[in-house]
Every structure is written in structure tokens, then in C-alpha cells.
Amino acid sequence: MTELDEHAAVRRLIDRFGFGAKPGALAKAQDAGFATTLDAVLAPGTDPGAQATPVPELGPEPEKPSKKQPDPQAKKRAKQELKKQSAAITEWWLDRMAATDAPLVERMTWFWHGHFATSNQKVRSARLMLAQNETFRRLGRGDFGALAHAMIVDPALLVWLDGQKNKVGAANENLGREFMELFSLGIGNYSETDVREASRALTGWLVDRDAGKARLVPRRHDTKDKTVLGHTGNLDASSFVDILVAHPASPRFIAGRLWARLVSATPPPPDVLNRLVAAYGPGHDITALLRAIASEPAFKDSATTLVKQPVEWLVGLLRGLGLRPSQLPEKTKLRVLAGLRGMGQIPFLPPSVGGWPSAASWLTTAAGLARVQTARLLTEASKVPDGTDADAAARLLGVDKWSDRTRAALAKVSGKDLVAVAAASPEYVVSG
Structure with a gap:
């Protein structure tokens, strides 16, 4: 293992526990050192960037036309309003990620969005998606149990995974299965019987879109005994989550998922995983787990590289350039969002309940072209x-050093063109 030097380790911490530094912030963090920076990252104080990007006021849910008396114009208006509200929350979140002075908060919000992957393509409610986003922000660095309890009755997730269709006598297995497989335990840690019984425990929930809340309808809930993972009783959504969070597979699963996003696609070896689980502890402490991850030697191993997801790449570039989407000319902003779509990732629109892909999936020719075009828009x-040269671009983008090949390419351009080329380089696209 080749360990990163102190400056490079701080840069990696800023990249992976956030989205890269704002102008001048990386040098200050490097002067402070890794340990001090880690403490600051894990215990963020006031956030002027968040205060400057308040949550948008969306107004009421777009009114759906009656199925009995369909009105084409009303349907069109509702569709347009949904599109407008969805665009507003997408722009707002990118703004918040670019502006925040407490980047771990947004990084973990982004992580949980990919973990409990919910798409507005089906939910069709910017208000419900925004409420879920706020839940991730509020609970995403504390007790995973509290987050899991909130998510099992989260209105957007209930719509996304057909929780509303789940009622006594006609159980829908989608939510129960995915909650075990993708959100809390992982494949191989439950049986098909557990899925059926869990689905009975989760019966009875409906979503009130106008109120933006889920409610339990007693007559739709199965009150008979169920057995899930060896636990028998009149189980409901809350007791189901308690069983999952207490299961020995859950801490290992959550630690592994965070490791894959923050350290390496290669799973941690058993001794490392045991240390991470010990840090997570009986309190299911996500912040303690994050500290343990950053404290592992592998976190500073130069070989543990990660390909940035498109949103991570874009937000990092916005932060480095001191830009926010809402401050861009309208035409430029729309082209930047089109570029992000061309890279294959838009917030609030994951492709499936499994979330977005990772690693080399983002290194396609089409994605590379979209990165170049988007980088040029932003640098312009x-x-x-x-007069910006390669060394200045490295400082601006938080790159430790350029390869000979990249440096040769950068020697052919200067200023804004140079920074655009640098932002599409392997050294920036891959978090080293």
C-alpha cells in the first residue's frame, strides 16, 4: 500500500465526504491537517451556504383531472405544473450542494437518495420527493434506526414501492422485499417466507398527497400474528424495522454500502468490516461509522480510487468555479442540465430501486462528451x-498532479479552455 501524503489525504477527505472544495478552502484544510479537518467535517457548524439556498416554496399539488370526466386542458396544466415543480427542486438541490459550507450534510443526503432510491418518474410529486430529501438531511448522519423508521412510512417511498397497494388479504411484497434486500440486510439474509410475512406486517398504509403524509388505515392492516426472521407477533411497520435494524447482517450491510461509495468498490476485508461494525455500535451511529471509515488505512491508500458520479463531478466543478446553477443564464443552465442528463444522472430520477450504477459505468464515450461540453459551458x-495554466487548474480543481499525457494535452490550451479540458481529465473524473 502506498499512503497518500497529508495534503493529498485531506484533499481526498474533502472530495469524498463532500463534493470538493470552494475556492481557497482546500489550502486552509490542508494547513489544518487531516485530523482537524475530519473533526470539522463530521461536526459541521452554521451553514451560510444552506441559508443562501432556502427550500423552494412549491405550492399545492398539481390537481389531477377526474377520471370520470377527463379534461385534456386540466391534464396538460397539471403536467406542466409538475414539470415546473420538479425542475425547481432539482435546481435547488444542485444549488444547495454547490453552495453548502457543511458538505457532509449534503453528501450524506445524496448517499441516502441513492440508497433508498426513489424516482419522481413514478411518484409524480415534487412535494413528496422534497419531503423525503429533507428526511435524509435531518436523519442521515445519526441513528440508522431512526432513518429506517422514517423511511418505512415515507410517502414518496410508499408510492414508489407500491406500499399503498398493500392491504390485508391482498399483500403486495414490493416494499417488504426491497427494504430487506436493498435497504437494510442484503441478499441472502432473508427467505421468501420472510418477504411474505413482512408484507403482511406492512399492510394498511395510504398516502395523503394533499397533506404530504402517510396514514395507517386500520381496516386495511393485517392484525394476525406474523413471523419475520424468527420473530413472531402482531408485527407492524415499526416492529418490522426494529427486527431488521437489530439483525446482525444490517450493520455489515450499511457499513459495506458506505465503504463502496466513500472508499472502494472492493469490499472491506473481514477485520476492517469488524472495526466498522464496532464503531457503528448498538446506537447504529452513522457519524461514528464515517469517522471509522476515514480512519482506516485504506482510506489513505493511493490505490483506492473511485469514479465520480455525474452529479458529484458537476457539483465539484461548480464549487471549484464558485458557481451555482440558479446564477447561470437560463440558456446555459438548461444546457448544463441537459449535459447532466447526457451523463446519465439527474437528482430525483434514479433509474430503478437499485439506484444508479457505479465505477466504469460512468466512463462511456457519450458521458465523456457530455462532460467536456458541460465543463466548457461552466468555465465560460x-x-x-x-492566463490560467495547468498548475493553477490543479489547485482550482483539487488535483494532486497531472499525468504526463494530461499535462501534454493541457499545454495546448490555456485559461478557460484549459480548465474545461482539465475538468474532463481522468485525474478529475476519478477521485484519487
Whole structure:
């Protein structure tokens, strides 16, 4: 193992526990050192960036036309309003990620969005998606049990995984299965009988879209005894989550998922995983787990590289350039979002309940072209000086050093063009 030097380790911490540094912030963190920076990252204080990007006021849910008396114009208006509200929350979240001075908060919100992957393509409610996003932000660094309890009755997730269709006598297995397989335990840690019984425990929930809340309808809930993972009783949503969170597979699963997003696609070896689980502890403490992850030697291993997801890449570039989407000219903003779509990732629209892919999936030719085009749009909108050279670009983007090949390519351009090329380089696209 080749360990990163202190400056490179701090840069990696800023990248992976956030989205990269704002101008001037990386040098200050490197002067403070890894341990001090880790403490600051894990215990964020006031966040002027968040205060500057308040949650948007969306207004009421778009009114759906009656099925008995369909009104084409009303349907069109509802569709347009949903599109407008969805665009508003997407722009807002990208703004918040770019502006935040407590980047771990947004990084963990982003992580949980990919973990409990819920798409507005089916939910069709910006208000419900925004409420779920706020739940991730509020609970995403504390007790995983509290987050899991909130998510099992989260209105957006209930719509996404057909929880509303789950009623006594006609159980729908989607929510129960995915909650065990993808959200808490992992494959191989439950049986098909557990899925059927869990689905009975989760019967009875409906979503009130106008109120933005889920409610239990007693007559739709199965009150008979169920047995899930060896636990028998009149189980409901809350007791189901208690069983999952207490299961020995759950801490290992959560630790492994965070490791894959923050350290390496290669799973941690048994001794490392045991240390992470010990840090997570009986309190299911996500922040303690994050500290343990950053404290592992592998976190500073130069070989543990990660390909940035498109949103991570875009937000990092926005932060480095001191930009926010809402401050861009409308035409530029729309083209940037189109570029993000071309890379294959838009917030609030994961492709499936399994979330987005990782690693080399983002390194397609089409994604590379979209990155180049988007980088040029952003650098043109920035205040990058005309004389910016390769070394200045490295400082701006938080790159430790350029390969000979990249440096040769950068030697052919300068200023904003150079920074755009640098932002599409392997050294920036891959978090080293």
C-alpha cells in the first residue's frame, strides 16, 4: 500500500465526504491537517451556504383531472405544473450542494437518495420527493434506526414501492422485499417466507398527497400474528424495522454500502468490516461509522480510487468555479442540465430501486462528451483568468498532479479552455 501524503489525504477527505472544495478552502484544510479537518467535517457548524439556498416554496399539488370526466386542458396544466415543480427542486438541490459550507450534510443526503432510491418518474410529486430529501438531511448522519423508521412510512417511498397497494388479504411484497434486500440486510439474509410475512406486517398504509403524509388505515392492516426472521407477533411497520435494524447482517450491510461509495468498490476485508461494525455500535451511529471509515488505512491508500458520479463531478466543478446553477443564464443552465442528463444522472430520477450504477459505468464515450461540453459551458460562465495554466487548474480543481499525457494535452490550451479540458481529465473524473 502506498499512503497518500497529508495534503493529498485531506484533499481526498474533502472530495469524498463532500463534493470538493470552494475556492481557497482546500489550502486552509490542508494547513489544518487531516485530523482537524475530519473533526470539522463530521461536526459541521452554521451553514451560510444552506441559508443562501432556502427550500423552494412549491405550492399545492398539481390537481389531477377526474377520471370520470377527463379534461385534456386540466391534464396538460397539471403536467406542466409538475414539470415546473420538479425542475425547481432539482435546481435547488444542485444549488444547495454547490453552495453548502457543511458538505457532509449534503453528501450524506445524496448517499441516502441513492440508497433508498426513489424516482419522481413514478411518484409524480415534487412535494413528496422534497419531503423525503429533507428526511435524509435531518436523519442521515445519526441513528440508522431512526432513518429506517422514517423511511418505512415515507410517502414518496410508499408510492414508489407500491406500499399503498398493500392491504390485508391482498399483500403486495414490493416494499417488504426491497427494504430487506436493498435497504437494510442484503441478499441472502432473508427467505421468501420472510418477504411474505413482512408484507403482511406492512399492510394498511395510504398516502395523503394533499397533506404530504402517510396514514395507517386500520381496516386495511393485517392484525394476525406474523413471523419475520424468527420473530413472531402482531408485527407492524415499526416492529418490522426494529427486527431488521437489530439483525446482525444490517450493520455489515450499511457499513459495506458506505465503504463502496466513500472508499472502494472492493469490499472491506473481514477485520476492517469488524472495526466498522464496532464503531457503528448498538446506537447504529452513522457519524461514528464515517469517522471509522476515514480512519482506516485504506482510506489513505493511493490505490483506492473511485469514479465520480455525474452529479458529484458537476457539483465539484461548480464549487471549484464558485458557481451555482440558479446564477447561470437560463440558456446555459438548461444546457448544463441537459449535459447532466447526457451523463446519465439527474437528482430525483434514479433509474430503478437499485439506484444508479457505479465505477466504469460512468466512463462511456457519450458521458465523456457530455462532460467536456458541460465543463466548457461552466468555465465560460466563470471568472477563470485568461492566463490560467495547468498548475493553477490543479489547485482550482483539487488535483494532486497531472499525468504526463494530461499535462501534454493541457499545454495546448490555456485559461478557460484549459480548465474545461482539465475538468474532463481522468485525474478529475476519478477521485484519487
